[in-house]
Amino acid sequence: MNMSSLTPRIFTLTNAGQMIGSQIADLLCCDLISPDNCPSKDITRKMCDAFLGNHPIIGVCSAGIIIRTLSPFIKSKHNEPPVIAISEDGQFVIPLLGGHYSANILADKIGKHLNAKSAISTGSYVTLGLSLSEPPKDWKLMNPADVKRITARILRGKKVEIIGDADWIKPLINQSNIYFTTTSEHNRIVVKAQGLPSLVYQKKEYALGVGCIRNCPSDDLIGFVNSTLSDHGISAGSIEGIYSLDLKSDEPAIHDLAQNLGVEAHFYPSETLECQYPNLQNPSEEVYQEVGCHGVSEGACLTRAGHKGHLTIEKIKTSTATMALAKIGPTTTNEGVPRGKLSVVGIGPGNISLRTPEVSRVLADADVIVGYKRYLTLLDPLPRNKEIVAFELGEEEKRCRFSLETAGLGKQVVLVCSGDSNIFAMNSLVMELLELPASNSGVSSMAKKTFVQCLPGITAMQAASAKGGGLIGHDFCAISLSNLLTDEETILERVKRAAQGDFVISLYNPASRKRRTLLDQTLNIIRKYRPENTPIVVARNIGRSKERITLKDLKTFQAEEVDMLTVLIIGNSHSRTFATNSRLNGIEGHWAYTPRGYNKKFRHQKLIKKEAKP
């Protein structure tokens, strides 16, 4: 029932909240995060991480603190964990989010333990004890748009009829204005109110098996399945999931059908499907020769249905697809695997505040998080209940292959890069491995079938430039001085061209312990084309605990100040600096920026004004 299965995290920011916090921690067998065991400034950050990791959150503090902390991450009521505020004196328990089921239930439990009032505000839950918009997972509400009006009708005390029977709807028996009519159908509930469209709930009880030709038009498959179901008098809402052969895991029509039916598609290897050979009604030698099992649609739905399941619709074939339907038995174990997903993400230069919410969300949803071990520490604290796989520096290819192959097994994998994942990071290597044929050092065919997405992040250069105002305010380029993959002549040639072109130049990987001279050579080239007072932002560990950002120029800059944790931005021939009125502004009281040419406009406006004078 949407109840987050993860351990709750309890937070308090004050000594006053400790007592109530510890009582609840004992009640729920979980940890209390408080100033006793965590620096105060980190407590709200941990609260964000817990929220993104889908942990129920209980804050013994003002509701305002929780709201302000979590508001950037609140998206949809359908997938947020319960969030509960408890007043420091323990008198009030207020479910703030995740209220439809679990937050209210949890708040009730805590309220009873503390002998406190639970301030439950979700109208239908208070009065009805359930929310009609969120039936349990194995039921589907066919017309969610109509739920509000019927709920309102019930809450106004008007007569409503419920036809059907299921445990989850039973709390409504206590309502004097609701009349129950039981029927022999145990898979359908209809909620009726005069003059309004009835709510229809359907029990999800069938596994749909499908097969189709490569690039089968989605409309063909969707039309075929829906019309067959309707010919057999079976509601589309009773489909629990779509099942097929793993070779088909990237077949667009199957995923479009899944979306059309509002369910997930899952896949099995042919050996698993072949175990159903004795149970197939329409085995095919031709299919066996082609994919290694005697039937895809019948085999797949029967595998999902379990040994007490049975075929309800035998295989039906069109020129492009096949389908079969099986009633799911009471004990089913093998639900196959979904199409795997690899998200290659940039987590920003340092702490969570410079990370996009989208990246935080995929991290929260991941099964496996992969990365260079140093970057994984930037995720501190590492999300719990995930497999974390750390690689050493230099193991980039291994890291990307592992990520792709693990996604190929049907897992949700996140490959973490610092900054942006396009910029001197893993996107292009992942693409290279995907492009190479499996027979020639590429990744396996299952890895190639995964859904891959690359999510951007804030790169070191952007964060560094912003600290100083806007040194990358006009045309700029980024050059990596790492000579591991690019030879030094090429690097220096690019530096020369960029200097000649008067680009603002950001230098990544500027110097390692062993490689120092390339940076000197680079600066000597740039000095030929730019004045001595050209500003340089030197930014080390941006967004991390030992952040140090200084402003130099081509004359005063010393290459010794630089290591691999530093990014440099060298202005163009127009870049400027100026002192601000306070050391608190910019970089130690100075701004550095590159004008874009607006000053020409200012002058032009001045002239127009002068001319306009009588």
Ligand code: SAH
């Ligand atoms: N993908 C990363 C870049 C990785 S290359 C990004 O978009 O930022 C590694 C180089 O990036 C480092 O040698 C350094 O030059 C720069 N860098 C990355 N993170 C940094 C940070 N937090 N502070 C300063 N420089 C950083």
